[in-house]
Amino acid sequence: MEIVKKAQAGSFESSDVLVLIEPVEKGTGRKIEVDSAVQRQYGDQILTIIQESLDEYEVNDIHLVFNDKGAIDTVIKARLETAIKRASNAQKGTMY
Amino acid sequence: MLYIPGNNPAMLLHGGVYGADSLLLDLEDAVALNQKDAARILVRNMLKTVDYYGAEVCVRVNHLDTPFGMDDLNEIVPLQPNAIRYPKTETIEELDRLVQVITEIEDRHGLPHDKMKIHIMIETALGVQNVFEIAKFCKRVDAITIGGQDLTADMNIKNTKDGAGIDLARKMIVMAAKANKIDAIDTVFVDVDNEEDLRIETQYIKELGFNGKAVINPRQIDIVHEVFTPTEEEIRKAYRIIKEFNRNKALGIGVFAVDGKMVDAPVLTRANYVLELAGVDSDAI
Numbered sequence A: 001m002e003i004v005k006k007a008q009a010g011s012f013e014s015s016d017v018l019v020l021i022e023p024v025e026k027g028t029g030r031k032i033e034v035d036s037a038v039q040r041q042y043g044d045q046i047l048t049i050i051q052e053s054l055d056e057y058e059v060n061d062i063h064l065v066f067n068d069k070g071a072i073d074t075v076i077k078a079r080l081e082t083a084i085k086r087a088s089n090a091q092k093g094t095m096y
Numbered sequence B: 001m002l003y004i005p006g007n008n009p010a011m012l013l014h015g016g017v018y019g020a021d022s023l024l025l026d027l028e029d030a031v032a033l034n035q036k037d038a039a040r041i042l043v044r045n046m047l048k049t050v051d052y053y054g055a056e057v058c059v060r061v062n063h064l065d066t067p068f069g070m071d072d073l074n075e076i077v078p079l080q081p082n083a084i085r086y087p088k089t090e091t092i093e094e095l096d097r098l099v100q101v102i103t104e105i106e107d108r109h110g111l112p113h114d115k116m117k118i119h120i121m122i123e124t125a126l127g128v129q130n131v132f133e134i135a136k137f138c139k140r141v142d143a144i145t146i147g148g149q150d151l152t153a154d155m156n157i158k159n160t161k162d163g164a165g166i167d168l169a170r171k172m173i174v175m176a177a178k179a180n181k182i183d184a185i186d187t188v189f190v191d192v193d194n195e196e197d198l199r200i201e202t203q204y205i206k207e208l209g210f211n212g213k214a215v216i217n218p219r220q221i222d223i224v225h226e227v228f229t230p231t232e233e234e235i236r237k238a239y240r241i242i243k244e245f246n247r248n249k250a251l252g253i254g255v256f257a258v259d260g261k262m263v264d265a266p267v268l269t270r271a272n273y274v275l276e277l278a279g280v281d282s283d284a285i
Helices: A039-056 A073-087 B009-018 B033-049 B069-079 B092-108 B125-129 B131-135 B148-155 B164-179 B195-208 B218-228 B232-250 B265-277
Strands: A007-010 A017-022 A030-036 A062-068 B002-005 B022-026 B056-060 B083-086 B117-122 B141-146 B183-186 B256-258 B261-263
Touching (some): A039 A062, A073 B033, B033 B056, B033 B069, B125 B148, B232 B261, B261 B265
Parallel strands (some): A030 A062, B022 B056, B117 B141
Antiparallel strands (some): B256 B261
């Protein structure tokens, strides 16, 4: 999927995560910024989930800001999927 | 039945720990229009991974007449929660379309047609008028619920504390459900700090014949459970009735008395229901 616009998903609520995405020049690669209260314990795991999600949706060029408030893996994956689909205009069944 | 907003990770994660018999993961009114996609994806993921400790899990989808209903069903039906709750149902034609859509999705995924149930919400005057036909439409419909907030809005009346405006609707819905041997679930009580009136309303709807009540805050669960759970005295009496029935049956006696009152078939039916609610196996008495 190609990231064509800015998008976000999630929130700053406890057990949630706010994912912000914006497009970058083709060939730039993945620029990922992670901020998490549990970064010391789970930082590597979080980064792996992000990379796996980007692999799944074949996103190669992206600027992604990840602000975690203690979300579990299931929530992280849901918010990443939502943000990626929104940013690539692939989301269905919603209103803006 | 505890309502859980579909876009709230914390509540979706912890919904099972409060002891509700049933959980409603809501993609409809509890989700803002611009977050429908996020809630749908989140609930889908949660259904795959979260342990709800044996509680019945229902998902309230959006109506097929909205831009969200079809996508909700496409994401949720393959996961086969215990039930899909369908809002604002007014006619059997709408229900027929819903069943067709669900069946098509199940066929695409090689799923059976008889596992996941359908709970119908009656939330308009037209729905109330058609509730009997809706309740008997198919075996997948195993519960009817009343949506008090939307119904009062549809009727353009105030939602008063005594529920006078929706009283007839409540009674029609209970009667339709009972006539078709399915459950009737009452609407939410929105004043979460008013526990006294919640208890009064729950007692009233229990007497009408509802099998349960929806709640919007975990604090309300215990009160609803207290009202619906038989008292020790009721359980002991039901136990004595069934015990006496079994003893008299062995002697070939059809009608007998317990505590000076005649016991006949309806009394036995009620006694069995009390024991069922109390978790007592009446066959073992």
